[in-house]
Amino acid sequence: MTEIAEILLTASFWAAVLRIASPLIFATMGELICERAGVLNLGIEGIMVAGAFAGWMAVYSGMGLWGGVAVAMAAGMFFGALHAVLTVPFGLSQHVVGIGITLLATSSAYYAYRLALPEVTSPPRIEPFQPVDIPGLSDLPFIGPALFSQTPLTYFAFFTVLVVALVLYRTPLGLALRAVGENPAAVEAQGLSVTALRMGAVIVGSGLMGIGGAFLTLSAFSSFFFEMVNGRGWICIALVVFGAWMPGRALLGAVLFAAFDALQIRMQQTGLGALVPYQVFLMIPYILSILALILMSRRANVPAALMVPYNKGER
Amino acid sequence: MPSEAPAQGGPVLRLSGITKRFGALVANDGIDLDLARGEVLALLGENGAGKTTLMNILFGHYSADSGAVEVMGKTLPPGQPGAALRAGVGMVHQHFTLADNLTALDNILLGTEPLWKPGLGRGAARARVVALSRDFGLAVDPGAMVADLSVGERQRVEILKALYRDARILILDEPTAVLTPQETDALFETLRRAVALGLSVIFISHKLHEVMAIASRVLVLRHGRLVGAVTTTDTDRHKLAEMMVGAEITPPAPSRATPGAPLLVLDRVSGPGLRDVSLSLRAGQITGLAGVSGNGQGALADLLSGLATPTAGRFEIAGNPPGAWSPRAAIAAGIGRIPEDRHRTGTIADFSLTENAILETYADAPVSRSGWMDWTHARQRAEGIIAQYDVRCPGPQTRIRLLSGGNMQKLILGRVLGENPRVILANQPVRGLDIGAVTYVQNQLLAARDAGAAILLISEDLDEILTLSDVIHVISAGRLSPAFPRGTMKPADLGQWMAGHGFGDHGNEEDRKTGQGDKGQGGSNAA
Numbered sequence: 001m002t003e004i005a006e007i008l009l010t011a012s013f014w015a016a017v018l019r020i021a022s023p024l025i026f027a028t029m030g031e032l033i034c035e036r037a038g039v040l041n042l043g044i045e046g047i048m049v050a051g052a053f054a055g056w057m058a059v060y061s062g063m064g065l066w067g068g069v070a071v072a073m074a075a076g077m078f079f080g081a082l083h084a085v086l087t088v089p090f091g092l093s094q095h096v097v098g099i100g101i102t103l104l105a106t107s108s109a110y111y112a113y114r115l116a117l118p119e120v121t122s123p124p125r126i127e128p129f130q131p132v133d134i135p136g137l138s139d140l141p142f143i144g145p146a147l148f149s150q151t152p153l154t155y156f157a158f159f160t161v162l163v164v165a166l167v168l169y170r171t172p173l174g175l176a177l178r179a180v181g182e183n184p185a186a187v188e189a190q191g192l193s194v195t196a197l198r199m200g201a202v203i204v205g206s207g208l209m210g211i212g213g214a215f216l217t218l219s220a221f222s223s224f225f226f227e228m229v230n231g232r233g234w235i236c237i238a239l240v241v242f243g244a245w246m247p248g249r250a251l252l253g254a255v256l257f258a259a260f261d262a263l264q265i266r267m268q269q270t271g272l273g274a275l276v277p278y279q280v281f282l283m284i285p286y287i288l289s290i291l292a293l294i295l296m297s298r299r300a301n302v303p304a305a306l307m308v309p310y311n312k313g314e315r
Numbered sequence: 316m317p318s319e320a321p322a323q324g325g326p327v328l329r330l331s332g333i334t335k336r337f338g339a340l341v342a343n344d345g346i347d348l349d350l351a352r353g354e355v356l357a358l359l360g361e362n363g364a365g366k367t368t369l370m371n372i373l374f375g376h377y378s379a380d381s382g383a384v385e386v387m388g389k390t391l392p393p394g395q396p397g398a399a400l401r402a403g404v405g406m407v408h409q410h411f412t413l414a415d416n417l418t419a420l421d422n423i424l425l426g427t428e429p430l431w432k433p434g435l436g437r438g439a440a441r442a443r444v445v446a447l448s449r450d451f452g453l454a455v456d457p458g459a460m461v462a463d464l465s466v467g468e469r470q471r472v473e474i475l476k477a478l479y480r481d482a483r484i485l486i487l488d489e490p491t492a493v494l495t496p497q498e499t500d501a502l503f504e505t506l507r508r509a510v511a512l513g514l515s516v517i518f519i520s521h522k523l524h525e526v527m528a529i530a531s532r533v534l535v536l537r538h539g540r541l542v543g544a545v546t547t548t549d550t551d552r553h554k555l556a557e558m559m560v561g562a563e564i565t566p567p568a569p570s571r572a573t574p575g576a577p578l579l580v581l582d583r584v585s586g587p588g589l590r591d592v593s594l595s596l597r598a599g600q601i602t603g604l605a606g607v608s609g610n611g612q613g614a615l616a617d618l619l620s621g622l623a624t625p626t627a628g629r630f631e632i633a634g635n636p637p638g639a640w641s642p643r644a645a646i647a648a649g650i651g652r653i654p655e656d657r658h659r660t661g662t663i664a665d666f667s668l669t670e671n672a673i674l675e676t677y678a679d680a681p682v683s684r685s686g687w688m689d690w691t692h693a694r695q696r697a698e699g700i701i702a703q704y705d706v707r708c709p710g711p712q713t714r715i716r717l718l719s720g721g722n723m724q725k726l727i728l729g730r731v732l733g734e735n736p737r738v739i740l741a742n743q744p745v746r747g748l749d750i751g752a753v754t755y756v757q758n759q760l761l762a763a764r765d766a767g768a769a770i771l772l773i774s775e776d777l778d779e780i781l782t783l784s785d786v787i788h789v790i791s792a793g794r795l796s797p798a799f800p801r802g803t804m805k806p807a808d809l810g811q812w813m814a815g816h817g818f819g820d821h822g823n824e825e826d827r828k829t830g831q832g833d834k835g836q837g838g839s840n841a842a
Binding site: 182185 | 401414427
């Protein structure tokens with residue numbers, strides 16, 4: 001137990017927590033937007049892979065890092081648009097379409113990678129985002145190195161949560177989004193387009209998922225390799241439920257999950273790690289997530305029209 | 316903005332030659348309609364006559380196959396609710412279009428501000444909503460979550476949505492179906508104020524006395540066609556009913572009941588949704604249960620159907636407490652069940668008439684023997700019901716979803732009455748049926764009563780309760796009123812009980828939830 005306390009008291013632990021949380025935050029916000037509008041986006045896992053690859057490939061081909069982020073977002077929006085067309089105007093099953101998008105986006109990314117780099121055996125590297133100190137805040141003892149010595153994309157992730165929350169609760173657009181996931185008939189009766197709102201939400205949300213994927217290649221690691229997203233998309237779907245479809249609580253969930261993840265890596269180095277197989281440590285964040293989900297989702301207010309296609313003029 | 320005055324004298328709204336088909340069904344057939352400024356026009360017709368379809372075309376939910384909609388002399392583009400709203404048309408839908416996860420105010424604001432505006436301007440909006448509530452007598456707390464509002468309050472939010480957008484034409488689709496008589500009076504007061512202020516109202520209903528009370532002109536629809544246009548001063552309820560049905564009407568005239576022994580007794584029974592309910596269903600008597608929907612009717616029906624068990628109190632069938640209480644036990648005890656929702660719980664849509672006819676007896680001889688179905692017997696039983704109860708269908712192998720509501724209900728009726736039940740639970744037995752089918756079902760229930768069955772009739776239609784019941788109870792917030800014998804209560808008296816007054820004890824919490832009656836009256840007195 002004292003070993004855990006020692007880990008928790010190091011600044012590098014908390015810096016790692018925010019780093020691990022960042023891609024989850026982007027993708028969770030993306031999924032939250034989709035689900036608030038009434039569309040479950042199971043394409044998230046594949047869209048993150050596509051974003052990770054597209055962002056990395058753009059930078060590898062000579063684009064700037066922010067250009068890479070933009071390309072990753074565009075790749076996410078492309079697959080999001082495909083998802084949106086199939087699920088919103090065509091009203092197809094959101095489960096089937098989502099899983100299909102994940103398979104398609106993942107294999108497209110792998111295929112494109114092999115087409116572009118047929119010969120390489122070890123993944124080539126790019127120069128990723130570097131930590132940026134924030135004047136004043138970064139010099140604070142403990143808190144500075146823990147929280148304010150991150151790459152720009154991490155700051156951007158937290159900023160995204162703020163924007164999503166403000167839009168959702170303080171603007172007419174957010175009001176319409178929350179209404180369209182609860183009762184699309186109410187939105188249509190007020191003269192707004194259910195189709196446009198839902199498609200827009202899925203496309204923008206998927207763009208954020210793409211950025212979440214790009215965080216892995218442009219900020220956390222410096223190359224693209226297979227299996228690198230490794231289920232993070234599925235975790236984000238759980239985080240949306242954990243957050244009860246509220247941005248602030250979803251952020252809390254992402255940070256909590258990242259903390260468990262950072263903790264288990266460090267516990268593998270402790271005396272306990274010599275006794276217990278490392279796979280047990282790998283399971284910890286997932287087991288704790290399941291427990292947290294069970295406790296939190298009991299009184300969750302799931303959007304009433306989630307996964308219900310809306311057909312205008314149907315009785 | 317739609318607030319400019321229409322050309323004096325001309326109609327504010329004109330529908331010309333509206334035709335709409337759904338597959339082979341002609342829902343609207345060349346309908347013309349003019350609406351003048353400051354009038355209440357009633358659109359009368361049976362279920363399926365095409366009233367709602369017509370209004371959905373006017374509002375842009377559907378596009379007409381042919382015909383035009385003109386508001387203040389300008390043609391509306393088809394299929395665009397936004398255009399109808401901007402032209403000053405406001406619609407209060409029968410099934411409310413409110414988002415439960417938002418406040419009343421946010422529901423009213425939805426879609427009224429440009430989407431890309433940074434702020435919502437809730438402060439100014441709230442002031443405007445409060446002013447409108449006062450002017451039109453529509454008491455609602457703008458900050459309340461819609462999920463917490465009663466049905467009457469939700470309807471007021473719907474009306475406020477239209478008024479907030481400066482609607483000049485209000486369309487109300489079956490607005491009184493969910494209201495107590497007091498709430499209906501308050502609604503009519505609101506509508507009278509609206510027309511006094513120059514608005515025009517289209518009131519859709521199949522309740523004749525309400526149409527006579529509020530409308531100046533009545534258009535009657537039948538099978539998608541306009542079959543009559545009269546002013547209310549030139550007609551009466553009887554004539555309207557005949558126009559609506561297209562045939563002579565003979566409402567059921569129940570003879571005096573001869574009540575026998577109590578067959579089913581509840582003594583201070585509590586359970587999920589029920590509190591201290593005492594009820595005695597006597598042989599040869601129809602006991603009516605009045606109340607605003609959602610006040611425990613479902614809980615009581617579940618209890619009698621065997622779907623719920625009491626947690627406290629005495630429950631006896633024919634003098635004995637039932638053993639393990641379950642739907643099968645209820646059937647075995649001779650309780651016949653006509654469920655509230657014939658589509659959801661009464662039938663299985665993709666099963667044939669034969670299969671639906673034996674849903675409750677499939678496991679018993681002679682329909683099944685030593686674990687094997689006897690389909691010949693099952694089909695004979697279905698054919699028997701079809702012949703005896705005049706179920707119009709191609710044959711017993713037809714999937715029941717293809718039948719009209721009335722024919723579906725006749726099959727259920729035959730299924731229930733064929734077992735000669737001692738107790739009949741009739742939950743909304745005529746909801747959504749044509750007048751012809753209504754009369755048929757009600758006469759069958761009366762015949763079962765005269766044959767000695769104890770019947771509990773649950774209905775939201777007070778007229779039906781008052782016509783058929785030998786004694787009446789009112790249910791409110793899970794509590795049951797005393798039994799009122801036939802003829803002792805007027806609708807307004809029952810309305811007081813329906814609004815939660817008279818139960819005396821038991822705190823005020825429930826009065827707040829269900830007692831919109833007093834709030835509505837408060838609003839209408841504030842003029």
